[in-house]
Amino acid sequence: MTQFVELHIIQNFAPSCLNRDDTGAPKDAMFGGYRRSRISSQCLKRASRLAFTSLGLLNKDELGIRTRNVVALLVEKLKDKGIDAPQKAIEQALAIVELKVKSKQDKGFLADDDGPANKEAVSQTEYLLFLSNTCIDELAGVIQAHYELLESGKSSREAKKAIDDCIGSASAVDVALFGRMLADRKELNVDAAAQVAHAISTHRVDRESDFFTAVDDWTEDDEADAGMLGTVEFNSSCQYRYAVVNQDQLSRNLGGDDLLARKGLLAFLRAAIMAIPSGRQNTFAAHNLPAFIGIAIHNSQPISLANAFEQPVRADTKQSLTAASVARLETHANQLSQAFGLDLGLKVLDLSGAWKGESLASMEALLAQVEAELEAVA
DSSP states (O other), X not given: OOOEEEEEEEEEEEEEOSSBOTTSSBOEEEETTEEEEEEOHHHHHHHHHHHHHHTTOSOGXXXXXXXXXXXXXXXXXXXXXXXXXXXXXXXXXXXXXXXXXEEEEEOOOBSSSSSOBOOEEEEEESSOEEEEHHHHHHHHHHHHHTHHHHHTTOOOHHHHHHHHHHHHXXXXXXXXXHOBOOTTOGGGOBOOSEEEOOEEESSOOOOEEEEEEEEOSSOOTTSOSEEEEEEEEEEEEEEEEEEEEEHHHHHHHTTTOHHHHHHXXXXXXXXXXXXXXXXXXXXXXXXXXXXXXXXXXXXXXXXXXXXXXXXXXXXXSSSOHHHHHHHHHHHHHHHHHXXXXXXXXXXXXXXXXOOOSOOOSOHHHHHHHHHHHHHHHO
């Protein structure tokens, strides 16, 4: 049976614009007939990926890189191996596995201090490639081994297979968790082991607007002190966040390496708990950690508790939005468990004081329990 590990978070953010739309306004959505604040799943996954490195949760060789500039990366690695001007061979290596590249003009380089700009053509893939760092290193080695053949614009079955094997690998934890799609090579796609929901506020929200002025420190007598005027839209919200990891899929994506899959899962849980989106943080500094964390390990099916907040939560003098949201979440979880005969097995860290069931004392104790249970069922 498939094992699922689910993460439920209640997190209250101070006034902020953590994830904005194309107009610069905070993202939102209609839910239950009311406008809600929203943080997109892409934003949350990006924050988690960055936390893998910033929090030291995973090593570089356990992670991947998502970029259009794989040619430039390989050029640097091959130059380190003593090969000059290897771009043609790299482009041929990508071409024989049907990954298209295009050229762009890079105006950022100068020939020398006095000379004119050198418009050096730099190749990019047509779309972002999500590859493991190990794959990039191995690909550089394959190109070096077949350099003369690739440089001449030719290929061989051996070279194609070696390049395919490199690119087809999902040995990076973040690639295995979040998946990969290659439009030109569908057989190299990786089904994501993790699903991350868009976070939504547990209550209705209204957008607010901050009118700001940037004051000029030195002005003429006839000039205004304000050098710039503008507005920034923002809101404050208590968010319900949900994510689920298919542990069996994660292990399959990592070539059956159960130890790395377990390490990757625990890293994902910690990163998802601690990571905060970076949007407009220099303006708002909304660095607010969760007030409630619930983790469930079971083999039934993924079960979001978002419908606990179909009717918006309201704050009152007796209970904060956060506490009211936690209480509503517990009531809904109990209702689903009784109605459908489920054992969600939620392990909880609650700082709001509203959870009536057992609550652990710290995040470390919570993750230790999760790790122990994962080892027990391994």
